[in-house]
Amino acid sequence: MKTVAEILSEKRKESGLTYEQIEKETKIRRVYLEAIEKNDYSFLPEVTTVKGFIRNFALAVGLVPENVLAIFRRDFAENKKGEIVPRAFSNNGEETGFRWTPKATFVSVVAAIILIFSFFFLKQYWRFSSPPSLEVFSPKEGQVFKEEVEVVGATEKDASVKIDGALINVAEDGSFKEEIVLPRGENILTVEAVNRQGKKRVVNIKVKVE
Numbered sequence: 001m002k003t004v005a006e007i008l009s010e011k012r013k014e015s016g017l018t019y020e021q022i023e024k025e026t027k028i029r030r031v032y033l034e035a036i037e038k039n040d041y042s043f044l045p046e047v048t049t050v051k052g053f054i055r056n057f058a059l060a061v062g063l064v065p066e067n068v069l070a071i072f073r074r075d076f077a078e079n080k081k082g083e084i085v086p087r088a089f090s091n092n093g094e095e096t097g098f099r100w101t102p103k104a105t106f107v108s109v110v111a112a113i114i115l116i117f118s119f120f121f122l123k124q125y126w127r128f129s130s131p132p133s134l135e136v137f138s139p140k141e142g143q144v145f146k147e148e149v150e151v152v153g154a155t156e157k158d159a160s161v162k163i164d165g166a167l168i169n170v171a172e173d174g175s176f177k178e179e180i181v182l183p184r185g186e187n188i189l190t191v192e193a194v195n196r197q198g199k200k201r202v203v204n205i206k207v208k209v210e
Helices: 004-015 019-026 030-037 047-060 065-075 103-128
Strands: 076-078 084-087 134-138 148-155 160-163 167-168 174-180 184-194 199-210
Touching: 004 030, 019 148, 019 199, 030 047, 030 199, 047 065, 065 076, 076 160, 076 174, 084 167, 103 174, 134 184, 148 160, 160 174, 167 174
Parallel strands: none
Antiparallel strands: 076 084, 134 148, 148 174, 160 167, 160 184, 184 199
16 A cells, blocks of 8 residues: 555646645645655654645645554554654554454464474473382382282382382282282381383382281
């Protein structure tokens, strides 16, 4: 879409009018006419005066002033300092708030997909690089037994479990239960879980057999 500068400049040249002719007819200084044709409002007077300049400029080159001013209002606004700035950078002197656009929707969807895949990848990486979970519910640290010691716990379903180096059965849900015989006195019971990647987690529990 054309700007006020482009519309006025093209119409002036099409009409064969010079800056001097328009300056003589409108009483607008040439420097201001040139600035308007460049969309340079940095040193022009306040917005009300500029609108008057644009109106008279449009009349001088044979355009409908209201149409040209409507385009000016579309593209420019006055900030709190009284400066004429592009509307995209002005909202009563402040930057305009974020506006949702189709482009923003596309970027958001792509970002969401990337985050989902990144989360999945990191989850898988953590799973393959970390030792399996291992909980021993029984026996408790320092617990005293008279004969057999019942070991009850849970790990991941694809992990194998050893108790004092002996492989035991693990249920499909990762739970396990085993009764073992320990010598009298204090013992360190070692429960070990190993996953398919060879990652290991060990729990040591001190128990006593009377």
